[in-house]
Structures are given as C-alpha cells and as structure tokens.
Amino acid sequence: MEGKRVEMSQIRKGPWKAEEDEVLISHVKKYGPRDWSSIRSKGLLQRTGKSCRLRWVNKLRPNLKNGCKFTAEEERVVIELQSQFGNKWAKIATYLPGRTDNDVKNFWSSRQKRLARILQNSGTPSSYSKSPKIKKEVPVFHNVPALEAPKFSSSMEEASYSKGQSCSSSYIDNSETTKLEQLPDLVNPKLYNIDANGAQLELMSRGQNPYAEAQPQFFFPQIPQPQPYLTLSLESQDLLAKFEDPYFSQVFAPMDVPELGSGHVGQPFLEPVRCSGFGAREETDNPVTPDTFFDDFPADMFDHMEPLPSPSE
DNA sequence: AAATGCGTCAACCGCCGGAGA
DNA sequence: ATCTCCGGCGGTTGACGCATT
Numbered sequence: 001m002e003g004k005r006v007e008m009s010q011i012r013k014g015p016w017k018a019e020e021d022e023v024l025i026s027h028v029k030k031y032g033p034r035d036w037s038s039i040r041s042k043g044l045l046q047r048t049g050k051s052c053r054l055r056w057v058n059k060l061r062p063n064l065k066n067g068c069k070f071t072a073e074e075e076r077v078v079i080e081l082q083s084q085f086g087n088k089w090a091k092i093a094t095y096l097p098g099r100t101d102n103d104v105k106n107f108w109s110s111r112q113k114r115l116a117r118i119l120q121n122s123g124t125p126s127s128y129s130k131s132p133k134i135k136k137e138v139p140v141f142h143n144v145p146a147l148e149a150p151k152f153s154s155s156m157e158e159a160s161y162s163k164g165q166s167c168s169s170s171y172i173d174n175s176e177t178t179k180l181e182q183l184p185d186l187v188n189p190k191l192y193n194i195d196a197n198g199a200q201l202e203l204m205s206r207g208q209n210p211y212a213e214a215q216p217q218f219f220f221p222q223i224p225q226p227q228p229y230l231t232l233s234l235e236s237q238d239l240l241a242k243f244e245d246p247y248f249s250q251v252f253a254p255m256d257v258p259e260l261g262s263g264h265v266g267q268p269f270l271e272p273v274r275c276s277g278f279g280a281r282e283e284t285d286n287p288v289t290p291d292t293f294f295d296d297f298p299a300d301m302f303d304h305m306e307p308l309p310s311p312s313e
Numbered sequence: 314a315a316a317t318g319c320g321t322c323a324a325c326c327g328c329c330g331g332a333g334a
Numbered sequence: 335a336t337c338t339c340c341g342g343c344g345g346t347t348g349a350c351g352c353a354t355t
Contacts, residue, residue, distance in 0.1 A: 013324080054325085059323080110320060
C-alpha cells in the first residue's frame, strides 16, 4: 500500500517535455501504438499508460492537423455528424482526417460557449454591434461537397508514422463552385434542445436518428434536402432555429430580451437573402468563409417573433 | 499599461467495456 | 462467475494568449 502510494507519487503529470515525446515516439516506432502501460513499467517514462496514449493520439500521431483551424467544410461535417450521432466525438473524428476526438470536442464546446454567449447577449440588442468578441468568423457553407468515406480513422495509429504532417484535407475540395443547393438542413428547430438554464445547447437527434446506431464504420451521413434560400451562417441558423423553438422561448423569455416578444412565430423567418448583407464577406484564407452575422445583424431581426407568453401563463 | 473577457488547447478525471487470469 | 487490468471515450478544467476596454 505504502509502496503503491510512493509509486503513484512518481507519476508525472502536466505538459509533456520534448524528451518525453521522443521516448514515446521511439516506443511507438519499436512496438507500435500499443502496450502503453509497459512504457512506465519499463521505466521509460513516469507517465501512465493512459497519458501516453493520449499524448500519442492527440499530438504525436502522424498526419495530424495540429494548429490548423477547422475549415468551413470540417465545421459543417462536425455539425452535421453531431446532429446524427450526438456527442460521439471519436466517431465524428473518424470522418475528419487529421482531427482527433479532442479536436472535435474542443471545437464543439467552443462553439457551444459562443452560441450560449450570443444568446445571452441577445438580451441587449445593441450588444451585437458593441460586443467585439462576436466578431468571430463564422462560415457559411455554400460549398458542401458530399462526404466521402473516411480514408482512415483518427484512431488508426498504424498509419505510416513517417508521413509528413499536413494541413491539407484529403477530401475537402475548396475549388468546388458554390452550391447553395447542398446546404444541409441545419435550421430545423426540432433538432434543438436547450436545458433549463439555457447554458447547454445541444441537438436532440441523439438516439433518435435511425442512422445514429445503425451506421457501420464507413457509414456516411445523409446530406439532407437542399435549403436553397439559406445564406445565413450556421450559427445564425442555429440561433434562429432556437428562436423558433417554443421551448427556447420559454427558457429565454424571462431574460431581458424585449425583441423576442414582438414578432410572429410561424412566419417565414429566413428570408431568401442571397449572399448579401451579413455573412457574405470574402476572406483571404477561405473565400467562402463570410464574416460573422452578428456584427451586421439586422436591427429588426427579431421583429418576426410572436409575443412570448408571460411566465405565469 | 493594466485589467478584463474570451477562445483555444492540452491534459486530467471518471466511467465503461472488453480481455484475460 | 468474478476480479483485475487496460484502453477508449466523453466531460471538464486550467493555462495561456489575444483582443478589447
């Protein structure tokens, strides 16, 4: 027992040093990405097997897109797959070459935080333009190539170790011409669920999608029917969808959002705006990545919403 | 220039399931 | 059948850097 405690105290935690990385890489070169616990039992590293595995999978594995932001297409894929599979980050990551489940998870939680904050900020309409943080770029996915079968899984560490790392995607082709017709149906308000405190925004399709469990390893999500009139960013789509959700209204009605109570739910909320106004600016890195919508948010955006019932009702 | 807020990322923790003894 | 160990996964946290006030 005492010995065990001493042993535990020798386990290193925290950031990895370059030397440790080298040892780990060397081990994987020799034995492959397995026997993680033997790394410590052999005295090579004072790290747990789990820690070694995590380090390898998330940082050292070849062909990782370390440091590369998610492309618009990748974001779309994540959003699409999350709606199908729920928070199955490892599964989702298998559709994104070079991305790990941790990447996807981080991306998603950042996005959730952003959405939650945007929704909170919506309590003060002027805050759209005043909040500089909401300048975050949010892509509009005009260009939505069909998802191809994953060439390899993010957990396929056997992938040739010596291959160089690259930020280029094996399946994403930015040269495709814009096709609004391929936009996924991400504005279905039925998809969304917001918990009681309004902080956690999540898709409800978890466990409800017939494909969610049935899909094999190389199953690919169905690209829903086109929504040709949609030109809003995904987040604006999310947001608008939530505004149409009665539960959303209930949750957020008590907030200081007078605008939310002065419209007409059921009216066509998304106007056939084509690449004009918000969400259509060009960007150097990604020509089809527009600016975020909130800076340029129409002041009357919420005018189409029905008055909310009072909490007492 | 300092304070603050926010986003991103790396790493840890706990739970779970499978394999083997 | 049960127990233990290991690996995989999802959730969470804390550090850090950047932008803004």
